Amino acid sequence: MSEPSAELDDKDRQILRELWRDARQTAQKLGEICGLSQPATWRRIKRLETLGVLGARRVRLDNEALGFGVTVFLGVKLATKGQVSLDDFERAVTAIPEVQLVQLVLGLYDYRLRVVARDLPDFERVLRRRIMTLPGVGNVEANVLLSEERRPGPIGA
Amino acid sequence: MQAPDDADRRLLRHLQASCDLSIPDLAEKAGLTPATVARRLSKLERSGVIQGYEARIDYHVLGYEVEVSLRVTLDKTQTNAFDMFIAAARKIPEVDEIQTFLGRVDVRLNVLARDMAHYQQIYRTRILTLPHISDIEALMLLSTVKNSEGLPL
Numbered sequence: 128m129s130e131p132s133a134e135l136d137d138k139d140r141q142i143l144r145e146l147w148r149d150a151r152q153t154a155q156k157l158g159e160i161c162g163l164s165q166p167a168t169w170r171r172i173k174r175l176e177t178l179g180v181l182g183a184r185r186v187r188l189d190n191e192a193l194g195f196g197v198t199v200f201l202g203v204k205l206a207t208k209g210q211v212s213l214d215d216f217e218r219a220v221t222a223i224p225e226v227q228l229v230q231l232v233l234g235l236y237d238y239r240l241r242v243v244a245r246d247l248p249d250f251e252r253v254l255r256r257r258i259m260t261l262p263g264v265g266n267v268e269a270n271v272l273l274s275e276e277r278r279p280g281p282i283g284a
Numbered sequence: 285m286q287a288p289d290d291a292d293r294r295l296l297r298h299l300q301a302s303c304d305l306s307i308p309d310l311a312e313k314a315g316l317t318p319a320t321v322a323r324r325l326s327k328l329e330r331s332g333v334i335q336g337y338e339a340r341i342d343y344h345v346l347g348y349e350v351e352v353s354l355r356v357t358l359d360k361t362q363t364n365a366f367d368m369f370i371a372a373a374r375k376i377p378e379v380d381e382i383q384t385f386l387g388r389v390d391v392r393l394n395v396l397a398r399d400m401a402h403y404q405q406i407y408r409t410r411i412l413t414l415p416h417i418s419d420i421e422a423l424m425l426l427s428t429v430k431n432s433e434g435l436p437l
Contacts, residue, residue: 135346146339150303182340184303185433188296192333193288195435200385200392202423217429224436232353234423239353243435270387276370280343280380280396 135180138163140282142171143181147279150184195243197250198272201258202236206265213237215262225253236268288333291316293437295324296334300434303337343380343396350397350424354411355389357419365416366390376410389421 135143141161145152152160158168175181190198205212213231220229220240228241242258244250258267288296291314298305298313307325311318328334343351358365366384373379373393381394395411397403411420 143339143341147341148338150337150339179342179345182342184337184339186296186299186303186337187335188300188435189333189335190435192331193293193296193435193437200383221430226430227433227435228431229429230353231426231429232423233426235421236423238429239423268388270385270389270392273384273386275384276374276382278374278380278382280341281348281377282341282346283377 135175135282139171139175142168143175143282144279146172146181190243194245196246197244198275199242199244199250200270200272201238201240201242201254202268202270203238203240203258203261203264204235204266205237205263207263208237212263216264219261220258223253223257225257236266286331288328291320292324292328292333295321296328297434297437299325299334300432300437347398348396349399350403352395352397352403353423353425354393354395355421355423356391356393356414356417357388358390359416359418360390362416368415369417372414376406378406378410 138161142157145157145160154169154172155165157163157172158165161168163171172181190196205216216238217229217231220226220238225242225244226240227243228239230239231237232239240258242250242253244253254267254269258264294314295310295316298310305313307318307321310316310325311321314321316324325334356369358369362368369391370382370384373382373391376393376395378396379393380396381392383392384390385392393411395403395406397406
C-alpha cells in the first residue's frame with residue numbers, strides 16, 4: 128500500500144470533517160469543537176488548504192425549490208472510439224448547461240453524466256435534442272436519482 | 285415560502301461559481317446593493333433554498349488514487365433490502381456517496397481506495413458482504429472532465 132501523500136493527525140481530520148459538513152464555521156468555533164486555540168486552528172486550516180486537501184467551498188442548494196425536480200445519471204457508450212471522438216464528445220457534452228458532471232470511466236460505459244432537468248418532459252427534451260445528438264454517442268442508459276447521501280469518506284472513520 | 289425571483293437566481297448563479305466571494309463582490313456581480321445581497325442571502329438560507337456550505341476534501345492529495353462507481357442491483361424479494369443494504373453501506377468509511385435510483389440500477393456506491401490492492405480488499409471484505417446484493421457492476425473512474433455541480437440558473 129502506498130504511503131499517504133499528506134500526513135494528517137486526528138485534529139486535522141476532525142477539522143476537515145467539520146468543514147466538510149459546514150464550511151462557514153469560524154476558526155474560533157472549530158477550535159472550541161476540536162479543543163484547540165483559535166490561532167492553532169487557523170494555522171491547521173491554512174496548512175490543509177496549502178496541501179490541497181481542503182478544496183474549494185461550494186454552496187449546497189435545494190434543486191427542487193429552484194425548479195430542478197429531476198436528476199438523472201446517464202451511462203453513455205460511444206459508437207466509435209479514438210482520440211478524436213473522445214475529444215469531440217467531451218467538448219460538446221461539457222457545453223450543455225444541464226450536464227453537471229462528466230466522467231470518463233472504464234467498464235460497461237465510456238462516460239457517466241449527471242444531468243439536471245425541470246421535470247421528466249424537460250429531461251426527455253435534453254436527452255433527445257442535446258445528448259442523443261452528441262458526436263459519436265451510441266448506447267445510453269438512464270437512471271433517475273431518487274435519493275442521495277454524501278458521506279465524509281475515509282477521514283470520517 | 286416565496287419562490288426565488290430573478291435577482292435571487294442571479295445571486296445564486298454567482299455564489300455557485302465561487303463560494304468565497306464577499307458580499308460586496310457578490311453585490312457588484314449581481315448588480316445589487318450589499319445590503320440587499322445580505323438580506324436576500326439570509327432569506328434564502330432561512331427558507332432552505334441554500335441548504336448549507338460545504339468544503340470539498342481532495343482525497344487524491346491524501347493518496348487515494350482509485351475511485352470506483354459500484355452500481356448495485358438488489359434482491360427485491362427481500363422487503364427491506366434497500367434499508368438493510370444502505371444501513372450496512374454507511375458503515376464502510378471508504379464509501380463517500382450513496383444514491384438510490386429508479387431504473388436498471390437500484391443503488392450506487394462511490395468507493396475511494398488508495399490503490400488497486402486496497403480496492404480489492406475493500407471489495408472482497410466490505411462490499412461483497414453487504415446484504416441482499418443480486419448484481420454489481422463497476423465503473424472505474426479514469427478522469428473527471430466536468431464537475432460543476434451548478435444548476436443552470
